Amino acid sequence: MNGHVKNMHFQQLVERGATLLCFLLLVVVDSTKTVAAARNQECSNDLHRTMKLTRLVHKDTGDLIKQYKTSQGEMPELLCKASVSGIPDPNISGLEPSEKIASMYAQLQAFSPHLTRVYEQQTDLQPPKSPLLNLLNMVINQTGMLTRRINNFYHKVFPNLPLPEPAGGSTTLPPPQNVFQQKVYGCVVLTTYKKLLTNMSKNMRTLRSKVCRKAPASEFNLF
């Protein structure tokens, strides 16, 4: 054999290798796409359920407020719009999706003690089997679920970003109040909490295209 023949064999070998490399590259890219699609699908489903749960809590909170107002006797509507110090802000802060989700999580956590306080106050004010207490208990329970779901979602979507702790530290509860103050406090807490849930719902709709790309449009056709 001469060197020319050796070169031809080498050239053929290189060509075959290149073809194989291209094929492998395509396979990797395709699998990556598949993985990404599956991950996006899961993200969409999680976000979808979170949004539904948020909406459910929002609906139940609205019913709770109605029940609360009914249960408190004559109470001017304006009192529920009064400003009470110590109640968390219902607005969602942050610009990035992670910040917004973190803000949602923080706000929910902040409201949870207040809701519990209202439940405690109403326990003293309402009969034991009052539907208000049942509704309050349900909303508190749902709030806990929603909080954990957002936490999980955050860690799924942003696995490398730690969830920041609330800026203000632990939630400050109001000092002991009289019955009227308790009524006003409870109504303001519930009303504010409902606003928070409204804001969360709005923000989640904007998140769907940012956090879970290529999500099926039908999955978000909820509101």
Add this chain to the structure above:
Amino acid sequence: MKLLFSSGAVVMMSSMVLQLFGLAFVASVLHAKHEFSTHLVTSPHVPVVEIGTNFTATCVIVNTVEVTADSLYWNLSESSVVPEKNYIKINESALAVTILISGEESEWLFCSCKKNSPYVSLNKSKFIHGIYLKKAYPPRRVENLSCVAEQDGKLVSGFLNCKWDAVGGQTEDVKTQYTVMVQHESGTYRSTPTLLNKTMVDLGFFPHFMHFDVWVVADNLLGTVESEHLKQDANEFVKTDPPSKVTAFPEELFPNCLLIKWEHPIEDVRIKLTYQIRYCQSGSHTWSYIPLGDTDKVITSFRLQNLQPNSAYVIQMRCRNREGNSGPWSNWSANETKTTPEDRPRSKPDLWQLSGGDHGEEVQIICKDPKHANGRITSFGLILYNKNGPLEQEIIPADQNQNSSESRVTVLKKISLADKQFVRVCVNANNSKGTSPEACLILVRSSEKTTVEKLKVWTQEGQMFVEWKRPNNTAVSEYVVEWARHGKTDWQRENKTTTRTAIKGSLEKFVRYNVSVYVIQSGRVWKLVHKEAYLEQGAPEQGPTINKSYPAYDNAHLVWDEIPLDKRRGFITNYNISYRKENEAPKSIRVAANNTSYTLTELLGNTKYEVWISASTVAGSKNSNPHSFTTLRYAPGTIEGIVVGVSLGFLFFVLMALLLCFLKKDVLKENFWPQIPNPGESTIGNWSPDYPPKEETPKENCVSGVSVLDVGVCEVKLGFEEDKTSLSLKKGKYLSEEHSSGIGGSSCMSSPRQSVSDSDEGPDLADSTASTVQYSSVVASSGYKGQTPSSHSQHSIFSRSESTQPLLDSEEHPDVSLQEGCRQVQPPPRPSLFTGAENQNSMESDDFRLLGVEQHDFCPLREDTELTTGPDSLSADTESGAVSSYMPQLGGYRPQ
């Protein structure tokens, strides 16, 4: 190889080390309490053993040298000794055994000693030790786990109800218990452990939109095993209530539609539902389902389409979680029934004809409502055409008593085809919304019939099928299959390619149908074949009625009525006539079904028979009421034969008697009518006591050979004729008086007074001697010629009759009787009366014998005057007689 060998050796060594360690442990433990323990110690004492596995136990001898391992043995529950092949002698003081754990009941495995030394016998309890084997199946993972959270009011219940199929067995001592685990983001929930295959988990508030992980843990003493995990959204476990307030609304503009509205059973914010709708026509149980894709939206109304106008529909709905289209369906909602609005009839009425009359010239036009009547048919429009155009038009109201339906048959009109070659009938149906298309039929008076050949009718699985053969050379438009029972006719149409069909009408069992197939050719109806058939045959409802029986001597003719058609319930295959004499087994005769009479033969005469007839179908038979008859005593002709025989016999006897009489007449005559000597030939005839022989003038008128007596004979004869008359008159008297005539004076010379002395008339008669009757025969033994006893009494011998015959009246009154008798009776002229004995009349002889009078006795004397004054009729004979033969005894007779 080396590696394998070394590993195997290691395993063996390790097991031996473990065994030794165990033994050492057991020995050390037991050694401390040897004072209270037995000399045999078993191990291991495990809480449970698994069924189906091998279990190895060891028995160690402690604190004695009385026995060795060779003296030990194992048994199960003191009953069955474990075979020695399962033993493993570890050393002189230890014996192991391996057994297969089988059976479900727990039992003991004992180690005992079989040596019979005194010590062992005395301390038997110390030489036995056992292991309690509590047996169990290993837990196995359950299958078919399903969980449901049902709707509770407006919310979903916080209790998750789960059920599953348990797998594997359980023993009484070791049960497998199950625990349902539910896990989601908020925590893990578990049910109370249960031995059943269902339980519930309390979740508090139902966690909508949370991701559930549900599984079942099965555990027992042998371990724990988990079922497959159900990982689903929480809402996929929700079973809601069915849709509420399901209501259907008919819309006048859309007669084919019904609008359905409903409400969500639960708030949409908790669970989004998909719905399923099904509907069917009222009375039908075949549901039509709306495709799920049409109702998987958030909707609360739906319009059912393509429905039949004016038809009642039943609607039901159910729902389930829409996400993933999984989860349990709710129950179906309650029936919602609504009727669609009316529409105009969309199809033709089903027009048909019934032929009548002898030659089919009477035709009845009938029709059914259109298949798609789309409302209540109120009337039918009928138009008749002939070849010249429309004949008449008529609106016939529909029968409003019947509900409008496809099966309703309306009689429209009866048409006579007698004066028409053909008639074309067109009919349309009307309802409140409009008129149907027109259906036409051409009726032809007479024509050549096209025959549908080989009609076959049979039943199968409760349906009646009809099969026929397509007629040759006939362009068939369609066929009509007609079935008729008494007073009810129905039909159905089949297309031209059909040659076999099932009758779609509702047929009744045990009813005879006349199934016919007609051919329709361009609207013309052509004749057919027909056949009778039953949907199902049964035994006759009643037996035949024995109408009459005509018993004879050795046979009987039976006549029975057929079973009425509505009672037959099938085709009669045969009759079975059973009959029997009293106290005897019945005999049976099979008779063909087309007979209604039969003659039983070989019967016994004058015997009572009981007879009954059973009519049979393929499904059974039914007996008639028993009927009795008695056969006749005599066979026909017997009596006639006897009568004829007897008559012939009598006739023969008579003939024979006559023949005998004829042949033996001489003998008979001799016996019955013996020969009487003719007095004429007697010598006494020459006797003439008073008259000389010169007075023989009358002799010329008498028979020759009779001389003097001739006169007497003639007189007797005449007197006899006269006496006959008088005899008949006085006979009774004479017979009753029974007077002996006596002999006194019976002679012409004796006084007659003495012989009739007891007569009442005696005195009168005694005055006249002339009237004295000469009743005695006087036979002179020697020439008696006259009654001159004065001169000849001593010479004459008188022979007197000894007859006791009473005197005749004429004899007693000869003067009267003779006169009357001579007047009234005219004896026929008998000129040769006394010429021979053969001329004597037998009757006269009988009469004389009856009277006891000798025929030839004396006649009474007559006066000449009397003779001359006799009847004219007699004058000729008497004159001649008197002149010629009668000689009055003027001088010869004198009173004595």
